[in-house]
Amino acid sequence: xxxxxxxxxxxxxxxxxxxxxxxxxxxxxxxxxxxxxxxxxxxxxxxxxxxxxxxxxxxxxxxxxxxxxxxxxxxxxxxxxxxxxxxxxxxxxxxxxxxxxxxxxxxxxxxxxxxxxxxxxxxxxxxxxxxxxxxxxxxxxxxxxxxxxxxxxxxxxxxxxxxxxxxxxxxxxxxxxxxxxxxxxxxxxxxxxxxxxxxxxxxxxxxxxxxxxxxxxxxxxxxxxxxxxxxxxxxxxxxxxxxxxxxxxxxxxxxxxxxxxxxxxxxxxxxxxxxxxxxxxxxxxxxxxxxxxxxxxxxxxxxxxxxxxxxxxxxxxxxxxxxxxxxxxxxxxxxxxxxxxxxxxxxxxxxxxxxxxxxxxxxxxxxxxxxxxx
Amino acid sequence: xxxxxxxxxxxxxxxxxxxxxxxxxxxxxxxxxxxxxxxxxxxxxxxxxxxxxxxxxxxxxxxxxxxxxxxxxxxxxxxxxxxxxxxxxxxxxxxxxxxxxxxxxxxxxxxxxxxxxxxxxxxxxxxxxxxxxxxxxxxxxxxxxxxxxxxxxxxxxxxxxxxxxxxxxxxxxxxxxxxxxxxxxxxxxxxxxxxxxxxxxxxxxxxxxxxxxxxxxxxxxxxxxxxxxxxxxxxxxxxxxxxxxxxxxxxxxxxxxxxxxxxxxxxxxxxxxxxxxxxxxxxxxxxxxxxxxxxxxxxxxxxxxxxxxxxxxxxxxxxxxxxxxxxxxxxxxxxxxxxxxxxxxxxxxxxxxxxxxxxxxxxxxxxxxxxxxx
Numbered sequence: 051x052x053x054x055x056x057x058x059x060x061x062x063x064x065x066x067x068x069x070x071x072x073x074x075x076x077x078x079x080x081x082x083x084x085x086x087x088x089x090x091x092x093x094x095x096x097x098x099x100x101x102x103x104x105x106x107x108x109x110x111x112x113x114x115x116x117x118x119x120x121x122x123x124x125x126x127x128x129x130x131x132x133x134x135x136x137x138x139x140x141x142x143x144x145x146x147x148x149x150x151x152x153x154x155x156x157x158x159x160x161x162x163x164x165x166x167x168x169x170x171x172x173x174x175x176x177x178x179x180x181x182x183x184x185x186x187x188x189x190x191x192x193x194x195x196x197x198x199x200x201x202x203x204x205x206x207x208x209x210x211x212x213x214x215x216x217x218x219x220x221x222x223x224x225x226x227x228x229x230x231x232x233x234x235x236x237x238x239x240x241x242x243x244x245x246x247x248x249x250x251x252x253x254x255x256x257x258x259x260x261x262x263x264x265x266x267x268x269x270x271x272x273x274x275x276x277x278x279x280x281x282x283x284x285x286x287x288x289x290x291x292x293x294x295x296x297x298x299x300x301x302x303x304x305x306x307x308x309x310x311x312x313x314x315x316x317x318x319x320x321x322x323x324x325x326x327x328x329x330x331x332x333x334x335x336x337x338x339x340x341x342x343x344x345x346x347x348x349x350x351x352x353x354x355x356x357x358x359x360x361x362x363x364x365x366x367x368x369x370x371x372x373x374x375x376x377x378x379x380x381x382x383x384x385x386x387x388x389x390x391x392x393x394x395x396x397x398x399x400x401x402x403x404x405x406x407x408x409x410x411x412x413x414x415x416x417x418x419x420x421x422x423x424x
Numbered sequence: 425x426x427x428x429x430x431x432x433x434x435x436x437x438x439x440x441x442x443x444x445x446x447x448x449x450x451x452x453x454x455x456x457x458x459x460x461x462x463x464x465x466x467x468x469x470x471x472x473x474x475x476x477x478x479x480x481x482x483x484x485x486x487x488x489x490x491x492x493x494x495x496x497x498x499x500x501x502x503x504x505x506x507x508x509x510x511x512x513x514x515x516x517x518x519x520x521x522x523x524x525x526x527x528x529x530x531x532x533x534x535x536x537x538x539x540x541x542x543x544x545x546x547x548x549x550x551x552x553x554x555x556x557x558x559x560x561x562x563x564x565x566x567x568x569x570x571x572x573x574x575x576x577x578x579x580x581x582x583x584x585x586x587x588x589x590x591x592x593x594x595x596x597x598x599x600x601x602x603x604x605x606x607x608x609x610x611x612x613x614x615x616x617x618x619x620x621x622x623x624x625x626x627x628x629x630x631x632x633x634x635x636x637x638x639x640x641x642x643x644x645x646x647x648x649x650x651x652x653x654x655x656x657x658x659x660x661x662x663x664x665x666x667x668x669x670x671x672x673x674x675x676x677x678x679x680x681x682x683x684x685x686x687x688x689x690x691x692x693x694x695x696x697x698x699x700x701x702x703x704x705x706x707x708x709x710x711x712x713x714x715x716x717x718x719x720x721x722x723x724x725x726x727x728x729x730x731x732x733x734x735x736x737x738x739x740x741x742x743x744x745x746x747x748x749x750x751x752x753x754x755x756x757x758x759x760x761x762x763x764x765x766x767x768x769x770x771x772x773x774x775x776x777x778x779x780x781x782x783x784x785x786x787x788x789x790x791x792x793x794x795x796x797x798x
Contacts, residue, residue: 089745093752096737118720118745125721126741134737327752346492347499363470363508367500371463371492378467378701378752 053235053262054079054294054315060408064286064313067403070106070294073190073233074130074138077105079294079315080400082301082392083140084323088113089123089133092323093381094389096135101359102390103397105137106191108318111184112144112151115173116166120183128188140191140318141184145239146198146267146298148175157197157214177218178225181236185229193265194222196239201272208243215241216255223260235262237296240285243268244277249285257290263316264289265296270305270319279308286313303332303395303419307412310399322392326384329373332391334415336422340384345370358390359383427609427636428453428668428689434782438660438687441777444480444668447564447607448504448512451479453668453689454774456675456766457514458697462487463497463507466697467755468763470509475733476764477771479511480565482692485558486518486525489547490540494557502562514565514692515558519613520572520641520672522549531571531588551592552599555610559603567639568596570613575646582617589615590629597634609636611670614659617642618651623659631664637690638663639670644693649679657686677706677769677793681786684773696766700758703747706765708789710796714758719744732764733757 056068070077084091084099086107091099099107109129114120126132129139148155148164155164161176177195184192195218197211219238226236238261242248256264266285269278282297289295294315300306301319309317322332329340333353338345340352351361352369360369360383372380395415402411430442444451458465458473460481465473473481483503488494500506503513522529522538529538535550551569558566569592571585593612600610612630616622630638640659643652656671663669668689674680675693683691696706703714707727714726725735726743734743734757746754769789776785 088749088751089742090751090753093756095753095756117749118741122720122741122745126723126739132739132742134742346496349500365500365506367492367496368463368506368508371496375462375491377462377464378755379464379469381752382467382469382756 112147141189145196181225237263253288263294360387486521515563519570555599611637627662637668734761
């Protein structure tokens with residue numbers, strides 16, 4: 051059985067619909083993957099995720115390595131057992147966190163030394179042991195260690211980082227072969243900052259290596275959205291289209307639609323869960339913040355068309371009260387809604403691709419979403 | 425149909441088992457009532473409460489009056505609709521909060537003026553409007569406005585507060601008659617601090633008034649537990665035993681068993697939900713705090729005999745990690761466990777009363793619970 055099979059391709063856009071045959075069950079693509087950094091998608095139970103049709107979540111090696119530690123997860127029988135999650139888990143390598151969270155780090159040819167955000171202790175990640183640790187956790191999809199360049203890094207350092215990421219990628223494929231197991235799939239990551247030549251070279255090189263999928267990293271890191279999409283589309287021209295393509299770090303409704311349009315199959319972002327904990331909610335008419343006084347007597351659900359648990363049971367007025375009172379239930383209910391909204395959006399996009407109407411769907415959705423509720 | 429019916433009384437202790445026929449369905453007593461101060465029992469969904477057999481929760485007039493305000497709750501069709509809770513709600517009058525939370529308050533003969541904890545604005549609660557506001561929220565059980573004396577208050581002030589509480593109680597029964605509705609039941613509150621004569625007089629006076637139930641207030645406010653139980657038992661000698669008897673503010677396993685032993689039918693306390701948010705959990709072998717390192721490799725459930733969602737699905741090791749990582753899921757899962765533990769305890773106590781074995785059950789439970797896990 052192929053790991054990835056594309057069964058519909060849109061005319062006129064890059065959008066495509068497919069199936070990933072991953073270690074813990076099939077995943078329809080395009081797919082949004084909720085972020086469960088520390089072995090929990092924040093503020094929801096696994097059942098809440100099953101209810102909205104979630105077949106894959108993310109875990110993060112950097113955070114799990116520091117707390118509780120890989121040994122404990124291994125002793126628990128792997129990350130699935132540990133957190134009692136029955137579907138797929140993609141684990142991020144922690145490359146992004148090493149470079150964004152740790153103040154002090156020392157990049158060397160064979161890996162990166164960094165200080166823990168928790169206690170300042172010193173650690174070393176190498177491409178090979180990063181693959182091994184993810185395999186020990188029982189990850190269904192392993193990500194290679196990469197060096198994510200900051201948005202405004204100069205050319206020389208961006209090139210150095212991109213080339214090092216390629217050498218680490220090669221080393222990662224060797225480490226994966228040593229594992230001698232086919233259950234865990236492994237994805238390479240294209241870097242190269244905002245330099246077209248580096249993006250092109252990286253995409254071609256990663257496409258030539260023995261990976262099960264290809265991720266586009268280093269985008270959506272602070273730049274304006276049009277630039278993100280331009281660089282994404284440019285990069286995808288040189289990326290093997292037969293493999294599943296994963297945009298790391300995009301998850302807002304507009305970004306998701308643009309990424310699918312460009313040909314992306316998988317994406318993740320903390321944004322939908324993070325905004326849930328500060329009172330924000332997606333609606334078909336744009337994003338709203340429930341702290342607003344105008345919701346005091348608004349007894350409608352967040353989104354009239356939404357069929358999620360939160361919209362079936364609670365009013366904007368009640369949610370406004372919970373947000374205002376800083377009740378934990380606010381974050382719980384908004385997370386359920388916002389994830390449901392994203393899953394529903396991606397489902398509709400997938401159906402539109404299958405019924406050859408993606409462009410129309412895309413335009414209708416974006417027009418209404420951008421014409422925010424007064 | 426009688427509001428309250430006692431169907432079993434223990435020999436040798438004051439324990440009894442009964443049924444409350446409240447506005448939103450029958451409640452078996454003894455009953456622990458989880459506290460949903462601000463229209464949510466913190467960190468759980470209503471379904472979590474239904475799952476553990478919860479038929480009644482508390483709301484608090486003081487907090488709900490300040491945020492979102494009674495008008496919004498009334499416009500929502502009452503508190504049940506507002507928070508989508510299908511079972512019973514007992515609302516506390518806010519007397520306790522006026523006297524414990526508000527720094528500045530002015531007690532007058534006809535009520536109490538206080539400053540909001542939220543914004544310092546000035547408000548006035550009178551016995552009559554406190555009853556009316558609870559009725560407007562659709563409360564199944566209304567509590568009268570009372571003046572809760574601090575633990576170490578002198579005799580004169582304790583007496584003044586107790587006598588004022590009695591006059592307010594009388595006024596509350598008149599306000600309730602004016603409501604001209606039988607759906608909302610109303611409970612009087614016995615005060616009197618730690619002065620036996622005042623407790624006796626208050627209990628007798630409240631017992632003589634037209635109340636559907638009687639609460640014992642002003643205990644478990646900082647004193648040693650033996651003193652609480654002594655004063656409770658003394659007070660109950662002078663309290664009408666045909667009415668449901670409610671101990672305000674007790675909810676730890678030992679306290680619950682002692683209160684049931686003394687003849688209490690209903691009790692509430694934030695303690696089981698509050699400790700859930702700081703990593704503590706009840707077990708048959710005493711309370712544990714999951715922050716402890718000894719749980720790192722402990723893959724057993726919190727309590728081997730517990731059948732709750734948390735114990736069926738998660739290990740101490742994982743919960744330790746969630747607590748340590750300050751994940752919201754920690755509070756969610758521990759709240760489910762701790763409430764389940766309390767509900768199971770009260771259920772076992774009830775069955776022991778019915779099968780005429782309460783004293784044996786009580787002694788066995790307390791011996792094991794106090795002989796804490798090493």
